[in-house]
Amino acid sequence: MVKITLLDGGMGQELVHRAGDKPTPLWSTQVMMEHPGLVQAVHEDYYNAGSVVATTNTYAIHRDRLVKAGIEDKFEALYALALQEAKAAQASCGGIIAGSIGPLGASYRADVHPGFDIATPLYAEIAKLMAPSVDVLACETVVSADAAKAALAGALQADKPVWLAVSVDDEDGTLLRSGEKLADILPIARDGAAALLVNCSAPEIIPQALEVIAQADLPMGAYGNGFTQITKEFLKDSPTVDALSARRDMGPEIYADHVMRWVEMGATIVGGCCETGPAHIAEIAKRLRAAGHDIA
Numbered sequence: 001m002v003k004i005t006l007l008d009g010g011m012g013q014e015l016v017h018r019a020g021d022k023p024t025p026l027w028s029t030q031v032m033m034e035h036p037g038l039v040q041a042v043h044e045d046y047y048n049a050g051s052v053v054a055t056t057n058t059y060a061i062h063r064d065r066l067v068k069a070g071i072e073d074k075f076e077a078l079y080a081l082a083l084q085e086a087k088a089a090q091a092s093c094g095g096i097i098a099g100s101i102g103p104l105g106a107s108y109r110a111d112v113h114p115g116f117d118i119a120t121p122l123y124a125e126i127a128k129l130m131a132p133s134v135d136v137l138a139c140e141t142v143v144s145a146d147a148a149k150a151a152l153a154g155a156l157q158a159d160k161p162v163w164l165a166v167s168v169d170d171e172d173g174t175l176l177r178s179g180e181k182l183a184d185i186l187p188i189a190r191d192g193a194a195a196l197l198v199n200c201s202a203p204e205i206i207p208q209a210l211e212v213i214a215q216a217d218l219p220m221g222a223y224g225n226g227f228t229q230i231t232k233e234f235l236k237d238s239p240t241v242d243a244l245s246a247r248r249d250m251g252p253e254i255y256a257d258h259v260m261r262w263v264e265m266g267a268t269i270v271g272g273c274c275e276t277g278p279a280h281i282a283e284i285a286k287r288l289r290a291a292g293h294d295i296a
Contacts, residue, residue: 001266001292001293002263002268002293002294003293003294003296004263004268004269004270004288004293004294004295004296005052005053005221005268005295006050006051006052006053006270006271006281006284006285006295007051007055007098007221007223007269007270007271007272007281008043008047008051008053008055008271008272008276008281009046009051009056009127009223009271009277009278009280009281010225010226010272010273010275010276010277011028011039011042011055011059011100011191011275012028012057012060012274012279013033013274013275014042014277015028015032015035015038015039015042016028016162017041017277018038018041018170019031019034019035019038021034025065025068025225025245026060026065026066026069026070027060028057028059028060029057029060029061029065029078032057032078032081032082033081033086033095033161034077037081037083039057039086040085040086040088040089041229042059043085043089043090044088044089044092044093045173046276046278047089047090047092047093047094047095047276048283049243049278049279049281049282049285050208050281050282050285050286050295051095051163051271051281051285052095052096052295053095053096053097053098053109053271054086054089054090054095054096054097054098055097055098055100055133055138056082056097056098056099056100056130057082057085057086057100058078058079058082058083058099058100058101058102058130058194058270059100059101059102059140059141060102060127061078061079061082061102061103061126061153062104062122062126062256063075063100063122064104066069067072067261068232072142076129079126079129079130079155081208083097083099083134083174084131086133086134086135086230088186094156095132096135096136096165097133097135097136097199097252098135098136098137098138099126099127099130099131099133099134099136099137099160100137100138100140101123101126101127101130101137101139101140101151101155102125102140102141103141103142104122104145105120105142105146106142107141107167107175107200108167109142109143110143110146110147110176110177110178110194112148113143113144113146113147113150115146115150115170116146116150116153118151119147119150119151119279120150120153120154120258121151121154122154123139123150123151123154123155124153124154124155124157124158125154127155127156127157127158127160128152128157128158130158131158131160134160135160135161136160136162136163136215137155137158137159137160137161137162138162138163138165138197139151139152139155139162139164139165139167140165140199140200140265141165141199141200142164142165142166142167142176142185143166143167143176143178144176144177144178144180144187145178145180145188147186147289148164148166148185148188148189148228149188151164151228152156152164152188152189152191152192154191156192160192161195162192162193162194163189163193163194163195163196163269164185164189164193164197165194165195165197165198165200166182166193166194166196166197166198166199166207166209166213166291167197167198167199167200167201167221168182168198168206168208169201169205169208170199170201170202170203170205171205172208173198173201173205173206173207173208173209173212174208174209174212177204181213182209182212182213183215184207185213185216186212186213186215186216186244189213189216190216190217190218193218194218194219194252195218195219195221196213196216196218196219196220197213197220197221197222197223197269198210198213198221198224199220199222199223199224199225199250199273200223200224200225200273200274201222201224201225202225203224203225203255203258203259204258206224206258206262207261207262208267209222210262211224211265212266214265214266218242219268219269220266220267220268220269221262221267221268221269221270221271222259222262222267222269222270223271223272223273223274223276224255224258224272224273224276225272225274225275225276226255226272226273226274226275226276230296251279251280252279252283252284253283254282254285255280255284256280256283256284256286258285259284259287260284260287260288260291263288263291263293268289270284271284272284
C-alpha cells in the first residue's frame with residue numbers, strides 16, 4: 001500500500017464550461033469575477049470526488065495579464081477572492097490548499113518569460129501573498145530551465161513547501177516545451193523543491209517524463225491534460241482556451257488508466273489538469289482504493 005496525494009482536476013476549463021461564457025485572455029479570473037461562489041463549488045466537487053487538495057484559482061493572476069485588461073489595481077483583491085473561495089471549500093470538506101502560481105508571460109511560451117532578475121521578485125510577491133492561506137505552493141506549467149530557476153527561487157521566499165510542475169513536449173517526454181532537456185530541471189529541483197511533477201502534458205507521454213524526473217530522488221507525480229494538442233494558435237501572446245480542443249478519447253476511465261500507470265512507476269502525487277473534471281478524480285480515487293492505496 002502506497003500513500004497517494006490525490007490532486008483535483010482542471011479549474012480554468014471547468015469554470016469556463018460551467019459558466020458558459022466565451023473565454024477571454026483573463027480565462028478563469030474573468031469567470032471568478034463574474035460568477036461569485038462558482039470557484040468554491042468546483043473546489044467542493046473535487047473534494048467530494050476524492051481529492052485531498054484544492055488548487056487555488058490563481059494560475060492566471062499576474063500583474064502583466066491584469067495590466068493588459070486594465071485591472072492591475074485588482075491584483076491583491078483577486079488573490080483574496082480566490083483564497084477565500086478555496087478556504088470556504090476547505091472548511092466545508094477538509095483537505096489541504098495548494099497555491100497555484102502559473103507562468104509569467106504566457107503558458108507554454110519560454111520565449112516571452114522574463115529574465116531571472118525580473119521574474120523572481122514577481123513570483124516571490126505572489127508566493128508571500130498566498131502563504132498565510134495555503135499549505136503548499138505549486139509552480140505550474142514550467143516550460144524552461146530559466147523559468148524553473150526563477151519560479152522556485154521566488155516561491156521559496158514564502159517559507160512554504162514548493163511543488164515544481166513542468167510541462168513537456170507532447171511528442172517527446174524527455175524534452176521541456178522550450179526544447180531543452182527535461183534532465184536540465186533535475187539540479188534546479190533538488191535545490192529546494194519539495195516535489196517534482198509533470199503537468200499539462202499529453203497523458204501518453206508522461207511515462208517518458210517520469211523516467212527522467214525519478215532521477216531527482218524527490219517525491220514525484222503527474223497531472224496531464226485532455227487537449228488534443230498544444231496548437232500553434234495557442235502559442236501566441238495572450239491566448240484564449242478556445243484555441244484548444246478537448247479530446248474525445250480521454251474520459252474518466254481511460255484517463256484513470258494512465259494515472260494508475262504513473263502510480264506503478266512511483267508517482268505519489270497525481271490528479272488532472274485542463275479538460276479533466278470531478279468525474280475523472282472520482283474514477284482515480286476508486287481505482288486507487290481498489291488497488292489498496294491510501295489517499296491522504
